[in-house]
Amino acid sequence: MSTDKKMIKFLFNSEWLETSVSPASVLLDFIRNEKRLTGTKEGCREGDCGACAVLIGELRSGKVKYKVVNSCLVPMRDLHGKHLVTVESLNQDELTPIQLTVAEEGGTQCGFCTPGFVISMTGYFLNNKKLDLQEAMDSLGGNICRCTGYAGIERAVKKSIEIYEQSGESKDHLTKLIDAKFVPSFFKSVPKLLAGIDAPKAKQKVSEIFIGGGTDLYVQKWEELSGADYKILSGSNIPDDINLSGNKIRIGGGATIQQLIDSAVIKKYFPLIQNDLQLFGSLPIRNRATVAGNIVNASPIGDLTNILLVLDAGLILKYGKTNRQISLRKFFLDYKLTDRKKNELIEWILLPVPQKEFYFNFEKISKRKYLDIASVNSSIALITKKNKIIKAGISAGGVSPVPLFLKKTSAFLKDRLIATETVREAAKIALSEISPISDARGSDRYKRLLLRQLIYAHFLILFPSQIDETALIRGAREL
Numbered sequence: 001m002s003t004d005k006k007m008i009k010f011l012f013n014s015e016w017l018e019t020s021v022s023p024a025s026v027l028l029d030f031i032r033n034e035k036r037l038t039g040t041k042e043g044c045r046e047g048d049c050g051a052c053a054v055l056i057g058e059l060r061s062g063k064v065k066y067k068v069v070n071s072c073l074v075p076m077r078d079l080h081g082k083h084l085v086t087v088e089s090l091n092q093d094e095l096t097p098i099q100l101t102v103a104e105e106g107g108t109q110c111g112f113c114t115p116g117f118v119i120s121m122t123g124y125f126l127n128n129k130k131l132d133l134q135e136a137m138d139s140l141g142g143n144i145c146r147c148t149g150y151a152g153i154e155r156a157v158k159k160s161i162e163i164y165e166q167s168g169e170s171k172d173h174l175t176k177l178i179d180a181k182f183v184p185s186f187f188k189s190v191p192k193l194l195a196g197i198d199a200p201k202a203k204q205k206v207s208e209i210f211i212g213g214g215t216d217l218y219v220q221k222w223e224e225l226s227g228a229d230y231k232i233l234s235g236s237n238i239p240d241d242i243n244l245s246g247n248k249i250r251i252g253g254g255a256t257i258q259q260l261i262d263s264a265v266i267k268k269y270f271p272l273i274q275n276d277l278q279l280f281g282s283l284p285i286r287n288r289a290t291v292a293g294n295i296v297n298a299s300p301i302g303d304l305t306n307i308l309l310v311l312d313a314g315l316i317l318k319y320g321k322t323n324r325q326i327s328l329r330k331f332f333l334d335y336k337l338t339d340r341k342k343n344e345l346i347e348w349i350l351l352p353v354p355q356k357e358f359y360f361n362f363e364k365i366s367k368r369k370y371l372d373i374a375s376v377n378s379s380i381a382l383i384t385k386k387n388k389i390i391k392a393g394i395s396a397g398g399v400s401p402v403p404l405f406l407k408k409t410s411a412f413l414k415d416r417l418i419a420t421e422t423v424r425e426a427a428k429i430a431l432s433e434i435s436p437i438s439d440a441r442g443s444d445r446y447k448r449l450l451l452r453q454l455i456y457a458h459f460l461i462l463f464p465s466q467i468d469e470t471a472l473i474r475g476a477r478e479l
């Protein structure tokens, strides 16, 4: 079956649906306004509250992988060929164990957040055979409840895990979930149904704007996008795989933050980055936010750009059939101004495979630990030989109009011994390279203080036996 440019076909709960709504219009509006299914709630409309959470299932290697996403930030385009699950379809004749335990354990009061929690919890059960209470609670990081205080929700998660574990043996995970009534039986037929439809179209361009995951664009201008002229441009097919090619790690521009976390290649070469990225938004955001989107957004406090700067990332930019390569360190020109030419797309991000004695650390200070943007962030990458730094890269976010590679500080660190005096001097040079402004996230003086402390933290964490913490702090009274 071929799809004309405005036809989107997908499995809506248990039924096929074809629609010609604008591919850039918002999924949440489609669910509530067109389909009149109001279990999916509209809260913040900015990806923060999780009230609008739905599951989107995609067929990959014969299996359907379900992701929790915030429907307020998803363009209809991304539904084609997929399975959309809203809260209405989960229970058939009776409540699912998750719905039941949420009700029984006081996990709901006003109820506004509850469908979102139920969807996120169901997503956790669908994606994990080995269940763990802490991991399950972490997966709810994108859902906010103003009423319950979360204790009832945690009890419901615990009890649901117990119900699942006591539900007997089944041949496979999905059958067990169906038998225990966590999801309805039609889930079994979804892989076959999705296999019969054309593969989803590659990422497409709306008017002059290319949408990646939409987590920045749909916060900033969803109304403008919903009404935009829609056109598919040739050459706007952006890869999303992550692989090793010679001595480079290649990350497709369309890879999401969660794909980075799950990637075996990233796990092998940068195991720490996977932990650090857990501080990036929440699971529904990480399921959508792309690597290229983070770079092009050019936010001075972007977390991934901060990390990629010290890893010496290169970008492959393409326009139609031509492409060119540029270092990320040369990409950011001024506030929200980059070296990207009109209509150029980031196709690949290239990272050199780290050499022996490679050290990396990322620090982020924000007002809340989770689901918050940084006040100041910083990354460091070092290659050392014995006690000497051979190569250094250090970055700072939130202290200049652009995501900043600290050139002078990095140059200073090269060929230095790892010692308390080196760290103190490096922090001084870093403070001479930045120009923070006072805003809602803190005064300029506070941000300077934060950056100094983050540079100290890098070395104290990476080389605890070589750096004298007391001496470092004693000599650091003045900024």
Ligand SMILES: Cc1cc2nc3c(=O)[nH]c(=O)nc-3n(C[C@H](O)[C@H](O)[C@H](O)COP(=O)(O)OP(=O)(O)OC[C@H]3O[C@@H](n4cnc5c(N)ncnc54)[C@H](O)[C@@H]3O)c2cc1C
Residues within 6 Å of the ligand: 046, 047, 048, 209, 210, 211, 212, 213, 214, 215, 216, 217, 218, 219, 238, 253, 254, 279, 280, 281, 282, 285, 288, 289, 290, 291, 292, 293, 294, 295, 296, 297, 301, 302, 303, 304, 344, 345, 346, 347, 371, 372, 373
């Ligand atoms: C609730 C919430 C929490 C967040 N938390 C964090 C956080 O903790 N840390 C953080 O750094 N960010 C955070 N963000 C910001 C956002 O998620 C990231 O910047 C994300 O990486 C953007 O990617 P995207 O694919 O969604 O971009 P989109 O919104 O699709 O696009 C952003 C820009 O990039 C362009 N673009 C996208 N892909 C390409 C491409 N391949 N080539 C050229 N241009 C392209 C678009 O045209 C647009 O200009 C958060 C956002 C929300 C809503």
Ligand code: FES
Residues within 6 Å of the ligand: 041, 042, 043, 044, 045, 046, 047, 048, 049, 050, 051, 052, 053, 070, 071, 072, 073
């Ligand atoms: S409405 Fe709050 S995350 Fe979508």
Ligand code: FES
Residues within 6 Å of the ligand: 107, 108, 109, 110, 111, 112, 113, 114, 144, 145, 146, 147, 148
């Ligand atoms: S029950 Fe009221 S917001 Fe959660």
